[in-house]
Amino acid sequence: MMVNNVIPFDPIPLEKVYVNLRSVERSVDLLTSTLIKRQSPAQLLHWTLKALSLTDLTTLSGDDTRANVERLCFRAAYPFPERLADPKDYGKVHTAAVCVYPSRVGDAYRALGALKRLDQIQIAAVATGFPSGQYPLHSRLAEITYAIEQGATEIDIVVDRSLVLNGKWNQLYEEIVKMREACGDKAHLKTILGIGECGTMVNVYKASMVAMMAGSDFIKTSTGKEAVNATLPVGLVMIRAIQEFYRLTGKKIGLKPAGGVRTVKDAVAWMIMIKETLGEQWLTPELFRFGASGLLDDVEKQYYSLSKQLRK
Numbered sequence: 495m496m497v498n499n500v501i502p503f504d505p506i507p508l509e510k511v512y513v514n515l516r517s518v519e520r521s522v523d524l525l526t527s528t529l530i531k532r533q534s535p536a537q538l539l540h541w542t543l544k545a546l547s548l549t550d551l552t553t554l555s556g557d558d559t560r561a562n563v564e565r566l567c568f569r570a571a572y573p574f575p576e577r578l579a580d581p582k583d584y585g586k587v588h589t590a591a592v593c594v595y596p597s598r599v600g601d602a603y604r605a606l607g608a609l610k611r612l613d614q615i616q617i618a619a620v621a622t623g624f625p626s627g628q629y630p631l632h633s634r635l636a637e638i639t640y641a642i643e644q645g646a647t648e649i650d651i652v653v654d655r656s657l658v659l660n661g662k663w664n665q666l667y668e669e670i671v672k673m674r675e676a677c678g679d680k681a682h683l684k685t686i687l688g689i690g691e692c693g694t695m696v697n698v699y700k701a702s703m704v705a706m707m708a709g710s711d712f713i714k715t716s717t718g719k720e721a722v723n724a725t726l727p728v729g730l731v732m733i734r735a736i737q738e739f740y741r742l743t744g745k746k747i748g749l750k751p752a753g754g755v756r757t758v759k760d761a762v763a764w765m766i767m768i769k770e771t772l773g774e775q776w777l778t779p780e781l782f783r784f785g786a787s788g789l790l791d792d793v794e795k796q797y798y799s800l801s802k803q804l805r806k
């Protein structure tokens with residue numbers, strides 16, 4: 495598997511960072527609002543299926559069981575029931591991944607194996623003391639090793655927000671490097687910043703940069719458990735960091751908005767923002783994902799309704 499490699503810590507991209515929140519919000523509005531309104535039903539159907547193919551279908555609940563992980567995997571592989579799906583879509587369209595707690599990875603591995611979908615649908619595991627990250631480093635690293643042994647191909651780590659809030663960028667870098675090493679080339683590393691707990695947009699930008707230098711394949715907004723989760727303005731700040739990192743290193747790093755993305759309308763706004771900033775080349779499962787537990791419900795609803803409109 496191709497994974498990002500670590501580059502030496504460089505404090506220069508973290509100097510003189512300034513984020514004007516008003517202008518970020520204005521840019522988001524300019525980039526998305528008119529374009530969203532201009533989408534035809536056929537384009538919306540295209541975006542709906544695109545959103546599906548970019549989703550990490552997630553269950554991260556205290557009452558997760560083998561049975562509900564099996565149902566999740568079945569839905570990831572067959573999102574639309576046969577009687578309601580267009581024959582060209584049935585069994586062909588699916589989510590990018592399922593995302594579960596480390597203890598449920600084995601269940602997902604067996605369920606996707608039984609469906610013969612292990613080569614198409616990735617298994618992502620949250621790890622490193624998700625959602626707070628407030629655990630000793632050795633146990634956080636052991637979780638990564640365990641999840642990979644159980645069959646995870648993607649590891650969604652959380653950063654220790656106390657390091658971000660105290661500006662301990664070097665220490666944050668060192669920790670993420672160890673997490674990258676624990677993943678090796680067996681799993682992609684997605685780094686959750688927990689943006690609702692990073693304090694400022696400047697911190698979000700700096701944490702994004704540090705995570706990319708430390709070898710993350712993706713930077714991810716949120717755990718879904720914070721009061722503020724994936725918002726478009728925070729997404730734009732992370733996109734600017736990805737663009738700058740690309741300019742400096744030539745490396746393309748992925749983005750994963752997660753937490754609170756529930757409707758196709760939300761998803762379309764994100765995808766349009768990506769298309770208008772990073773470009774369409776970023777809209778593939780290798781470089782863009784939605785982390786969402788409920789988005790698929792609306793994908794289903796819109797898929798049926800738009801298909802019906804187009805048949806008339």
Ligand SMILES: O=C[C@H](O)COP(=O)(O)O
Binds near residue numbers: 593717753787
């Ligand atoms: O990474 C995924 C998030 O935990 C999902 O959040 P959500 O339940 O708000 O969609």
